[in-house]
Amino acid sequence: MVPFLGRVTKGVKCTVTGCKNDAIRSLPTDKVKSAGLKVEETRRAYLCREHYKEFKKETKKDRTLEKWRHGIPGRD
Numbered sequence: 259m260v261p262f263l264g265r266v267t268k269g270v271k272c273t274v275t276g277c278k279n280d281a282i283r284s285l286p287t288d289k290v291k292s293a294g295l296k297v298e299e300t301r302r303a304y305l306c307r308e309h310y311k312e313f314k315k316e317t318k319k320d321r322t323l324e325k326w327r328h329g330i331p332g333r334d
Contacts, residue, residue, distance in 0.1 A: 265304065272306035273298045279306035285313070293317050 262268055265284065272279045275296045281304035290303040293316040297303045305313060 265302075270304050272309055273300060273304045274306070274309045277306060277309060279308070281305055282307050283310045289317075 266281050270281050271277075272281050275298065283305050284302050285305065287297055287300060287303045290297050290305065290313060293313050295303075295305075295309060295313060295316075
């Protein structure tokens with residue numbers, strides 16, 4: 259059996275201010291802050307399902323532009 263690796267699998271909580279749900283993703287804090295979420299001052303930001311969904315909605319345009327810039331084909 260493989261031991262649990264990483265903080266998310268060990269059960270870290272969401273680092274968005276006022277949220278106490280279990281985290282499902284870990285992202286750089288500066289990217290999360292640029293999306294408009296208020297997180298604690300740490301190196302990594304841990305997001306629960308609801309806040310990760312909000313992060314994806316806020317950064318969709320940036321991710322699409324980045325794909326176009328690098329010439330990666332995607333859905334139109």
